[in-house]
Amino acid sequence: MAGATLDPRLLAPGAGPSPAELVAADLGGGPALLRIEGSAPSWAELAGAFDLWTTDPAEADRWAKGFDRAPRAAMCGALLVRAASVSGDPWPGLVAESTTYSLLQAGPEFREWLEHRPRAARADARPRVRVERDDRCWEVVLTRPDRHNALDARMRDELYVALDEARSRPDVTVALRGDGPSFCSGGDLDEFGTAPGPVDAHAVRLGRSLALLVSEMRDRIVVGIHGACLGAGIELPAFARRVVAADDARVGLPELDLGLVPGAGGTVSIPRRAGSPALLDLLLSGGTVDARAALAHGLVDEVVPGARLRARVLELARR
Incomplete structure (x- = not known):
């Protein structure tokens, strides 16, 4: 998948690559940007590599609807979470978040x-x-x-x-x-x-x-x-x-x-x-x-x- 175009999408059983293809693609740094749902045993074996995992169809449906509201922003959110460090200096993560936020402000979903x-209400001067x-x-x-x-x-x-x-x-x-x-x-x-x-x-x-x-x-x-x-x-x-x-x-x-x-x-x-x-x-x-x-x-x-x-x-x- 090296060099592939980054395409915001969800992967689920019966849609997109098979588990074997995902393993072969080495998802750790690849462009399958938001990977969530699975229930079959072959998918369950991949749970550790997924950003989100559920066997509850209702939960998966909520996630899918959220993704569809703003696929580009959802994709960026998943990438930020993957790149963020869970310890140490928070500054690099904050810079990455703000940079991404600014890019999305110039994007079609925010526009x-x-x-x-x-029209915005008039601001007041109260403390x-x-x-x-x-x-x-x-x-x-x-x-x-x-x-x-x-x-x-x-x-x-x-x-x-x-x-x-x-x-x-x-x-x-x-x-x-x-x-x-x-x-x-x-x-x-x-x-x-x-x-x-x-x-x-x-x-x-x-x-x-x-x-x-x-x-x-x-x-x-x-x-x-x-x-x-x-x-x-x-x-x-x-x-x-x-x-x-x-x-x-x-x-x-x-x-x-x-x-x-x-x-x-x-x-x-x-x-x-x-x-x-x-x-x-x-x-x-x-x-x-x-x-x-x-x-x-x-x-x-x-x-x-x-x-x-x-x-x-x-x-x-x-x-």
Whole structure:
């Protein structure tokens, strides 16, 4: 298969190459870019070489439908996950993710989504982040509750400043949470596609990388999540040493609906925390999982009643 054109596709029993042909092709670095489903014994023998594997037809159907929403983006997501290191310096993976994200912003799937978006709402000037400091623990709170703490440029910048200041204080731990009905519903869709160009957006993402900052501070950050935790709302917490979920939390990666891959560090943080299959499952499924399912997948470390979330996060951060 050397020199073959990269063709976004799914491989399943009865479609595409046979197991013997896949073995002969040496899939480890070849261009069969997203390989998921199988049930027959001959396919089961290949399970270790597959990005995702299931014997459940309903699960395979969900993945296939997700793939069909944005085949190019799904292909890129699988490639990023394969290339990412599950330990060590996260920076190369973050650069690769941002580069891929920018390429997809110039691609047909994102352009089609953008063409059908309504005109962006006028931005408000209210603060996006509140910091409550004591000697040992800073409580950093997202304060855009009416928009489910959608992450816009203002929130990104204010959160970066707050966390960067905490980083300069080695004796300080951080308890990160959100006001209102949700921790963070992901990036603010009203700002998608408003950068001067993909290269400029790439430079901003890397120059003010919340993902890198949280990763560097991971042993000093505890995150409490609740309500909608989509896109950045799970990608950033996944870098932290401890993530506590309220029992109403719903976790998801909706990026394929936009023709994109995760862009807030998720292709690095989620595989490191929960494994590569968890990332691809969330991405392809397109829906959300509840707090208990997130706990079972390793996306969060514990689940508490919503009324206890703040107290539990502060308790852990102060240890």
